[in-house]
Amino acid sequence: QKEVEQNSGPLSVPEGAIASLNCTYSDRGSQSFFWYRQYSGKSPELIMSIYSNGDKEDGRFTAQLNKASQYVSLLIRDSQPSDSATYLCAVNFGAGSYQLTFGKGTKLSVIP
């Protein structure tokens, strides 16, 4: 059974702080990793993807991947109230697979 685990939260951080969201997955052979943001009552939207070990930065967002530890994280710098949402970690366990496995999501609240 391929699984993706996330702390459901809620995670509360003050405005301007760094928010750190974590995700672990069960299959060491996993290929690609995604972070989706979902506002309440809305559909998910992709904010970051990563497939190689290390860090990938895009604006205030940094995705970090450690395949040996089967761990992927998302850092949000200078958190804003508009970042308050549920963040979904998703893993594609096989190259060319059509099946993304999603975690249950971590709810983030940024307090003004």
Next chain:
Amino acid sequence: NAGVTQTPKFQVLKTGQSMTLQCAQDMNHNSMYWYRQDPGMGLRLIYYSASEGTTDKGEVPNGYNVSRLNKREFSLRLESAAPSQTSVYFCASSLTPPSTNEKLFFGSGTQLSVL
């Protein structure tokens, strides 16, 4: 540019009733997907269609059928609705399998309640 369009947005059914959720995309994508999202359960794949003319089961296919009507449209049918199928349903599409260079585009969702 509409992207992925789902209908209806809301639906209430009685146990045993049937219905079809419609999904259409205008991005010329090859692949389409149906997910359900339950509180505390994340998104789970019901069925997907890698390309026109093909469909495959996902993680939770029981109680559902799908039809890839053409390249644009992918429908999800509940033949005999059950309360356990109360959920939010999302249709999604992508040009190729999801990868770091290819993301899923989601529709706005259908809130389905089965009484």
